[in-house]
Amino acid sequence: MKRILSQCRKELAQFRRDRLSLALAFLLPFMTLIIFGFVIRLESKNxxxxxxxxxxxxxxxxxxxxxxxxxxxxxxxxxxxxxxxxxxxxxxxxxxxxxxxxxxxxxxxxxxxxxxxxxxxxxxxxxxxxxxxxxxxxxxxxxxxxxxxxxxxxxSGLQSSFDKVIAHIRLWFNPGRKESLYIVPGVYAVILWIYPSLLTAVAMVREKEKGTILQVYASSLSAEELLLGKGLAYLLIGISEALLITVMSAIIWQLTFAVEVTPLFISTLLFLVDSVMFGLLIGVRVNNQNSAVQAVALLGFLTALLLSGFIYPISNIPFPLSLFSAVIPARYYIEITRDAYVRGTGWPGVWFSVMMLIILGFLLFNAARRILRRMQLSD
Structure with missing residues (x-):
């Protein structure tokens, strides 16, 4: 445990000294929240x-x-x-x-x-x-x-005959039809999936480019300890990003919770773990920062944007692409955030999504651990 905390402190110290990483961690998520929150509109007007x-x-x-x-x-x-x-x-x-x-x-x-x-x-x-x-x-x-x-x-009283069946329609959960109430909670998933994973992947690849990864291989630090140390550091950064976008959403769009926040808080922590583990998996798999950025953009951003139900319903995704949505953590986190802000069903409605976040996080960590351990043995 002491080695993990030492690795975490080292990563946080390096992060504070890198202004580009600071901007990537806090400025870009805020800009993404503003752009997506105001620009994306599904209802046609004007x-x-x-x-x-x-x-x-x-x-x-x-x-x-x-x-x-x-x-x-x-x-x-x-x-x-x-x-x-x-x-x-x-x-x-x-x-x-x-x-x-x-x-x-x-x-x-x-x-x-x-x-x-x-x-x-x-x-x-x-x-x-x-x-x-x-x-x-x-x-x-x-x-x-x-x-x-x-x-x-x-x-105008010009209807010649009245319908014998008249449907009285009532909108539930969002009677005011506020699109921000639907869009902004979905943006949470995109932001918290892209930026923590991107920061983690770049930090992991930087170790390879500078050659410091060889010192780690030569030390007694295990693959699990290295991954957990780096992951803990960027998990703390991801929590700061989550607090930032939550507070800004409450200020800008007056978003309030429709249910007690325990499911959202726990699932946010799990989702950030998934995001960091995804970044570690990309980081141990590629060898330079350009490849890491491209991999996160292709495998992370596009899937979170198009195959998660953020904009298009998952039922509209054609087969076999619909199968990929089952292994995208953003899909399950979007269901949780929209439930927390709109539906308000709580644990009975989101327990399966929380369970899937746990399973996917374990699979991502196990895959990154296997690859890194193989690299340690080969070197």
Whole structure:
């Protein structure tokens, strides 16, 4: 135990003297939190919408106002009032041209007999053109216009027949639909997986580049003691990073816990152990810092970003890539953080994820230990 603590103190002393490592440990995680927390948005807003109103009646204008009242659409080129009339700029007369030129993502063409047919309780056809380049965005636009049209008819008392089944929808866990409540806890996993593992891998490779690893091999220090000593040092650094992003998230986005924090605290410690063990595994496997950075970026960042459920649901990942998500610790930590901040089920809902973090951490440590011991014996 004394050797492990001595190795830990040596690593911390070297870390404090390296300004680049200090910036990598604290400045970059904070910048990543800010960028990801504010930039990533899954709900489409401010969608440019082209309106061509051939009816130009109070009813058609009321319908147009209802579309923009959803705060999901905005008139193209800010022609908010001129869009209500048919006397528009000639270059915007053709809705298809507006979509082809990328000026609008959707267009609504109101026929001349719009209000007359509605008041006569006759079917009225609207032409709605949607840019289908982005399939998800096109689906959102289509559903939003359909829902707004139905609401407009009911609110105006123009619905000829009422539905016999009406669904009353209630949003659980996040009734305010705050995207930061979903995105920011997921960013925790990306940050705490990338930076502690990157620092650990670079520190391990630096020993090889400077040749000091040979002194370790010649000493009586075992592979387990070396890994645990280095791992303990960067685990403490990772805990400092976790405290930093937790406090900053509470200040910037007013995130509060939805359940008692014991599962989150324990799983954060386990996840940081996994991250450090992953960095040690990369460090004992590669021979220079460039390779270490590339390995962490490829095997760590991309998998944590794309295969963990951070942005895309795991159920949407095609086979066989979906199999890789089962061995990505970030996947299980994201489930725990989102439960702590959003769902609030506690231990009954996250016990399996905590168990997987323990298993994956043991596997990573065992793999790094075997490789380092083989290197000691060969040298």
């Amino acid at each position: 969608i440019p919408l082209f309106i061509q109103d051939f009816d130009n009646s109070p009813l058609s204008r009321s319908y147009i106002e209802r579309l923009f009242a959803t705060n999901q659409f905005e008139p193209i080129h800010n022609f908010k009032f001129s869009l209500f009339t048919s006397n528009q700029n000639p270059e915007f007369q053709n809705p298809q041209a507006a979509i082809d030129q990328g000026l609008a993502k959707a267009a609504v063409v109101i026929p001349p007999d719009f209000s007359r047919r509605i008041k006569s309780e006759l079917p009225t056809d609207l032409q709605i053109l949607v840019d289908g380049t982005d399939v998800n965005n096109a689906r959102i636009i289509k559903n939003s216009i359909q829902a707004t049209t139905i609401f407009f008819l009911r609110d």
